[in-house]
Amino acid sequence: MIDFYKKMLDNNKQWVLETLEKDPDFFSHLAKGQTPPLLWIGCSDSRVPANEIIGAKSGEVFVHRNIANMVIHTDMNMLSVLDYAVNVLKVKHVIVCGHYGCGGVKAAMGNQSIGIIDNWIRHIKTVYRLHDKFLDAIEDETERFNAFVEVNAKEQVFDLAKTSIVQNAWKNGQDLMLHGWVYGLNSGYVTDLEVNISSNDELDEVYQLKL
Numbered sequence: 001m002i003d004f005y006k007k008m009l010d011n012n013k014q015w016v017l018e019t020l021e022k023d024p025d026f027f028s029h030l031a032k033g034q035t036p037p038l039l040w041i042g043c044s045d046s047r048v049p050a051n052e053i054i055g056a057k058s059g060e061v062f063v064h065r066n067i068a069n070m071v072i073h074t075d076m077n078m079l080s081v082l083d084y085a086v087n088v089l090k091v092k093h094v095i096v097c098g099h100y101g102c103g104g105v106k107a108a109m110g111n112q113s114i115g116i117i118d119n120w121i122r123h124i125k126t127v128y129r130l131h132d133k134f135l136d137a138i139e140d141e142t143e144r145f146n147a148f149v150e151v152n153a154k155e156q157v158f159d160l161a162k163t164s165i166v167q168n169a170w171k172n173g174q175d176l177m178l179h180g181w182v183y184g185l186n187s188g189y190v191t192d193l194e195v196n197i198s199s200n201d202e203l204d205e206v207y208q209l210k211l
Contacts, residue, residue: 036062039085039094041078041156043069047185048099054190062089067117068104068124068152069096071159079165086169092176094160097190098153099183105149127155153180154195161197162207170199171211 019026040050044065064081085091108124131151138144157180169176180193200208
């Protein structure tokens with residue numbers, strides 16, 4: 001355990017040296033501030049690193065991660081990140097990126113109790129309930145699992161659009177588009193789920209806030 005910890009510190013020193021060799025001003029420029037064009041809402045899974053997946057540099061992606069890339073309206077952590085990204089950093093894109101093989105989504109398909117995370121997974125089960133006819137019609141379990149991952153990511157995009165933060169930005173004429181992706185652990189490629197929202201007109205009327 002200590003060896004791994006020491007290795008991390010050594011790796012950091014090596015990374016700094018290699019980075020400065022390529023660009024001696026890298027850290028001095030980075031310290032001046034950030035203007036990322038993108039907010040990434042992804043899963044906490046260690047195999048889904050936002051920057052690496054899209055080849056982004058430090059300072060280009062503002063990131064929020066949680067179990068199964070959820071957008072929950074009572075989650076003050078997520079809302080705070082979203083508010084800062086939209087209203088302070090003025091990001092132009094928000095991507096919700098799920099991934100095939102997601103343990104949180106898999107757990108939501110069953111009834112095994114894991115611990116306190118059961119309460120978080122209940123929100124994912126709600127997504128299943130909304131699409132149970134479609135999902136239950138898929139006989140192959142792996143295909144159903146993959147479809148659930150996709151459906152969950154799409155629903156989180158719509159939940160983003162329902163927030164007062166996003167709708168207020170649209171009301172003020174801010175250039176902001178929401179997207180849904182799924183990442184393939186076994187391929188490295190992302191799949192664009194083709195859910196791209198840039199106006200609350202694309203929501204059911206009951207969700208369109210009169211701000």
